[in-house]
Amino acid sequence: MKRESGRHECQNCGREYNNVDVAVKENNVNWPSHFPENGFCVDCGSTNIKHISNEAGFEETFKQYEEKCREILPFYQELGLLTNFEVRNGLRDYEVLRQRVQYNIKH
Numbered sequence: 001m002k003r004e005s006g007r008h009e010c011q012n013c014g015r016e017y018n019n020v021d022v023a024v025k026e027n028n029v030n031w032p033s034h035f036p037e038n039g040f041c042v043d044c045g046s047t048n049i050k051h052i053s054n055e056a057g058f059e060e061t062f063k064q065y066e067e068k069c070r071e072i073l074p075f076y077q078e079l080g081l082l083t084n085f086e087v088r089n090g091l092r093d094y095e096v097l098r099q100r101v102q103y104n105i106k107h
């Protein structure tokens with residue numbers, strides 16, 4: 001996972017940033033980097049933004065995430081509330097995803 005190498009976290013409010021573009025050609029994935037240019041946290045204005053590094057930590061987090069998904073997904077699937085959406089363009093996909101979810105809830 002290349003994304004891990006650019007992960008940063010604001011030590012004050014916990015907001016995460018990424019200063020590396022992530023592109024996976026075969027999946028048509030293109031996440032632009034996301035980092036405050038002036039070095040100030042967008043949320044709290046702190047400059048105490050630190051690089052998070054350790055692959056092991058990431059894998060552990062990802063494993064927990066997968067396990068949680070396995071537990072809750074069948075529940076939402078049953079309710080017909082599940083939206084399958086692959087984020088391919090990072091934050092630029094947010095609006096599309098939001099509309100898709102809202103459509104699902106209303107129909």
Ligand SMILES: [Zn+2]
Nearest residue numbers: 010013041044
């Ligand atoms: Zn912050």
